[in-house]
Amino acid sequence: MDSRSSHWLQSAWLGPATVFVLSLVLFGSLFSRFPVIYDTDSYYHLAIARAYQRHGIIDSLPWAQLSMLHEFADKELLFHLALAPTADTADPTAGGRWMLAGFNALVAAGLAFLGLQAVGRWGLLTPLLLYAGSLDFLSRMIRLRPEILSLLLLLVATWCAGHRRYRWLGVVAALYTLSYTAFQALLGLCAAWFTQQLWARGRREWGLILYPVLGVTVALLLHPHFPHHLAIWKVQNFDFFTGKNLLNVGGEINPQSTRDLVADNLAWALGLIVLWRAATQRAATRDDPMADFLWISSVLFGLLFVAMQRFSIYFIPFATLAVLYDLRRRGAALTPWTRLPWRGRVPLALGLTLILALGATHTAGLLHNLAQTQSDLSRETEWKSFGRALPPGARVAAEWGSTHLYMFWAPQATFLNVLDPIFMATPYPRAYASLRAIFEGREPDIPMALMRELRSDHIALSTYHLNVRLRQRLAADPRLKRVYQAYTSLYQVTGNANKSFILDWRIIPAGSRLPLADDILSVDLAPYPRAEDPQYQAIEAYIDASRIPEAAGECVGLVHELPVTETEMSSVYELAPYGPTRIWLDQEALLAIDQASAAVLGQGVTFPIHLEPGAHRLTVFTCPGAERRTGFFLRRL
Helix, strand or coil: CCHHHHHHHCCCCHHHHHHHHHHHHHHHHHHHHCCCCCCCHHHHHHHHHHHHHHHCCCCECCCCCCCHHHECCCCCHHHHHHHHHHHCCCCHHHHHHHHHHHHHHHHHHHHHHHHHHHHHHHHHHHHHHHHHHCHHHHHHHCCCCHHHHHHHHHHHHHHHHHCCCHHHHHHHHHHHHHHCCCCHHHHHHHHHHHHHHHHHHCCCCCHHHHHHHHHHHHHHHHCCCCCHHHHHHHHHHHHHHHHHHHCCCCHHHCCCCHHHHHHHHHHHHHHHHHHHHCEEECCCCCCCHHHHHHHHHHHHHHHHHHHCHHHHHHHHHHHHHHHHHHHHHCCEEECCEEECCCCCEEEHHHHHHHHHHHHHHHHHHHHHHHHCCCCCCCHHHHHHHHHHHCCCCCEEECCHHHHHHHHHHCCCCECCCCCCCHHHHCCCHHHHHHHHHHHCCCCCCHHHHHHHHCCCCEEEEECCCCCHHHHHHHHHCCCEEEEEECCEEEEEECCCCCCCECCCCEEECCCCCCCCCCCCCHHHCCECCCCCCHHHHCCCCCEEHHHCHHHCCCCEEEEEECCECCCCEEEEEEEEECCCEEEEECCEEEEEECCCCCCCCCCCEEEEEEECCECCEEEEEECCCHHHCCEEEEEEC
8 A cells, every 4th residue: 555545544534535425325225225214213203304394393293192292392303303304305215214324424434533533544444343343233323213313423522522622512412412312421421521530630621511511401491392302301211211111112222132242243342352453552652531531431331231232322333432542542553464362463454354254244134134025015115005094183093113104104194102102101101001901912892992091093003013812802893994904904993883792781789699580670780881972882892890890800790681572583692701701591501611711702602592582681790810800792693
């Protein structure tokens, strides 16, 4: 390599600028091949950006009817404003893919710039080591999420702090506060950096504290959603961690297994070792706060990474730069040769090539899988069709993760919650419990729960999130009409489809001998409490013992009159109880169910009944099943 090319590579801006251009082309081409933008959150951010482009900064989120976010407070304001110009075009998903490529190119250029400052031209390979060597890092960077902008700003903030550009650090802190919900992360780093400088060098670098605090304060006060965004910040950054084990949060919040942690990051770690072994002392040690700040950040993010895998997006780059800047502080420079643990050496270029090839077996495999289409119908085309199937104003119950897709492809409808279950569970705990019971297959009366608890007339679910019992309930309930089926299933609640269900019952006093004697008139017994609202009367079908206060959590007996006035009659019935149940016709025992299947229509017990003219009674005695729920469906087939 001649001196002229070496000078070009070591230029403070030309090398990183070249990395930016190459990365933009590479990532743009790669993401354009993906049939979907990885991670459903990506579509949430595009939907918010599109709303901004069309309506300006909105203060209400119609797609989050039962969520703290309904009164909208944008946690990532600048991120969405940056996306807005491409989010309302003829093909907003293509714009989103290229914006994702642009953010990745900026991060790659930033890493190359910092690597170049640390170890010279070899530092330009820093982004390649991270993207090819760490599957954990790559898997975070291919999501259109504000954490990419957060990483970029944290790198800029570290450079400002390390070069004592404290006023600029305050500006970055303000931008960070308007771009990412966890603004306390940057304040915490600044406090740790200040403490290290005071303890190790006796320096009171007040600019490390005062300017970031000033920047954060100004940004919080100027936020267009002040002060509601502070309530959102508290819930996501504090209440979330106290309640996450009780909620259906994503897997990224949990720690990785040791096996996955090693396998996904082995090539990256070996690459750092190869670089370290290629370094040779060339100059005296130097006072370099950048190295200190990077090591402190690495330790803090490393602890978080061990607890939650999502923090790989911060730990991997900060740990890499910490190693490189530690070499600079020691006065070391990279040579073309890497010393082996035993006697001998290998070319540094060869060592890095072999290690990156090792890492590519994981990283390239992930990218290959994401670029594959699973059928002739692309998922984005299917989601567009799903969006057209929803009428304007449809109220749809869906899980929070899938809602990100639905709100983008069906903006004319309304949904329940987005981003995280904590935003629904905190203000609407009863509705959240009902939603979980539905999607976990525990709720027997889905139409009633949808209408009464969730204010919804549709339910949507992905075929990739399969709960067998939920599928059984949806398929066999005549009050639910399937209106769309592909990658997504969509059902609509239909009224007056409950005519076949036996609904008029009277409550038998506890302790009564069953079946009742013929001389006891059922008319003297208290009626089972039917729904009072006409819209609920049109869909009720499940006989729910929780409506009977004295039967809460206990067995209950009920009786239904079956008068036959003219000719004999034969019918077939289905009984689907939640728990153990017995049924009598007059004084005759018809059947006993000891192992009930949680009141799933279509999975109950069918039996014929032949009635002679005259007065008849059906008596049911039912007991609690799973979760102490008591009730049943009884319908004439």
